[in-house]
Amino acid sequence: MKGGRNRADESLSACGHAQADVSPYKDQEKTVENLQKILSCIRPVDKDYLKRAKLRLNSLTKPLESLGKLEIVAQRYAAIKEDLNPSIDRKMIFTFAGDHGVVEEGVSAYPGEVTIQMVLNMLAGGAAINVLAKHVGAEVTVVDIGVNHDFEPAEGFVINKTGYGTKNFAIGPAMTYEEALKSIKTGIDLVDECAGKGVDIIGTGEMGIGNTTPSSAILCVFTGLPAREVTGRGTGIDNATLQKKADVIEKAINLNRPDTEDPVDVLAKVGGFEIGGIAGLIIGCAFHRIPVVVDGFISTAGALIAVALNPTINEYLFYSHLSSEAGHKQMLDKLGQGPILDLDMRLGEGTGAAIAMSIIEASVKIMTEMATFESAGVDTAL
């Protein structure tokens, strides 16, 4: 990163931070130095809590490890919160919306105006994320981080624009370095706002016509995989458009030459405002030790940026589902974590995060509400 390293100093001494309500980034300028400061304050998850949570789970009236992923999720949740008796009462999903200049290359099945229409649909409660969030008891906040439109203020709506859509990265950088930093800071600020208000888990989501294109580009940059191998159909493009989309990505990477050693540069060259917002949200959650549920393909592109800035952040992330968008598996492989669900979904908005949140909540209840062999008078294994 310009003026910094893309690996955080994992020692706490430089930071002295335990768990403040507000990050050192709050009300500070969106400089590299300030981003570096918060990154350096993210500490690893306490492994001792993983062990203690496992002992607790092993004492419950069920065969050892018989709840599989639920038990692993519960252990990780307890360790992040440093609490063997946690409860998930307040769940929030942030759905970042942004537009993409690259849409003018004809890479999407939908016209760019749909970003605006879908934001209004979400504010009216008619989108998939509204239905699924309500089902699992999560609140949705829509964040206009870069839609090419001036919206009226509304309940559950944050307007904090980095810009009115990115530039077409087929002909130059998607955004400036400063805009990339600003989009990240917008995400961090949102967590600063709600961290003191008892939020137990946060989900990521997005809406932005064209945004599988920058997400695929970010994947290509970090893995070196060729675009034709990992580019997918997004909202549903045909074969000719798919070929064009891969070509655009290949061309954009060759033209802009993003620096893999500087994740902010990658975001600026071939990213998107909502991807930066998601990266920032994830950084803010790791700083505040709030478990984050990463939605699908675009959200995982945001996670790639955040984890490249500080690999410790990955310890705070739950990958909700394996998207049916081509390339998502390669992203998860790169991040070294498996998904909780595989429902062939590829909608975005935070829909996968919403469903996975309910599974995570179930796993936490298993850990805290089941009887033990001792309390129930049940014999243990022979």
Place this chain on the structure above:
Amino acid sequence: MKGGRNRADESLSACGHAQADVSPYKDQEKTVENLQKILSCIRPVDKDYLKRAKLRLNSLTKPLESLGKLEIVAQRYAAIKEDLNPSIDRKMIFTFAGDHGVVEEGVSAYPGEVTIQMVLNMLAGGAAINVLAKHVGAEVTVVDIGVNHDFEPAEGFVINKTGYGTKNFAIGPAMTYEEALKSIKTGIDLVDECAGKGVDIIGTGEMGIGNTTPSSAILCVFTGLPAREVTGRGTGIDNATLQKKADVIEKAINLNRPDTEDPVDVLAKVGGFEIGGIAGLIIGCAFHRIPVVVDGFISTAGALIAVALNPTINEYLFYSHLSSEAGHKQMLDKLGQGPILDLDMRLGEGTGAAIAMSIIEASVKIMTEMATFESAGVDTAL
């Protein structure tokens, strides 16, 4: 089947049944003829509703088919209920408990008494199924269909014993043919009882130390696969016990020679009372057109029996998850349906069914609560 065919007559004329509150089996004797009567009244799911539900889903503000399995589940739910605007208000899980004579061969990691202890744990609300059912808003009914103990009556507890545990099928049939019919009827009767009370979805579950052994045996009988290939570790046995378990199953099949053309005979020779109860529950649900969520390995053994009695029944079933018990995949392959979830679970009790119920409910809400492109003023694909 003795005195009958193992394929139902799919014409409705013989039955004249639309959707009575009570099956023709209710208060009738547990004869083959009466079982045949209810089987012959099960009609195929109306394919036209699948299409109409798909059209509805395609009109909603999301890319076509972008919610993957959720959309398929919603279509199937609508078709079973013949209702494009269904809601899942009341959910019930039936957890059948039974003991197994084959435990005396030393095939389980837990002593047989644990069946009794776990029934009491469930009635006290301390088991995994209690926690997960509460999380998803489902009611649990524990059914003593064959535990080797006399329980006191309790709330949410049905005592309707086929017997005090099966016999050791390593040395003779697990139960008589009449007992097999009785266990099936117990399951059907439970659905008759609740079908008129607005139950929207029913989940299967079980508890019975040793019951992966009969389930593996049923799998071997219906697929011809050798026991050593499909026998799993159940609650967690070691390698030596695993070998012994496979040997016991192989020996039992050779000794008892279950007739694959007669699923009731298979249940009698190498099954279990709770497996018969689950088969009956599934038959009753198909008769009453109530969607059924099949839990894991043992429940799917019950589904194998039910579907062998009438293949149309499979149209009413949702397979909740892929159990990590060896052999479950082969069961699902035989039944030709994929699971909704894959969470490496192998606990039983109905735990997988509970979690999957919530996913099915989410899918139904997607179909009924989302805005359409038209109502939300969102442009469709280019």
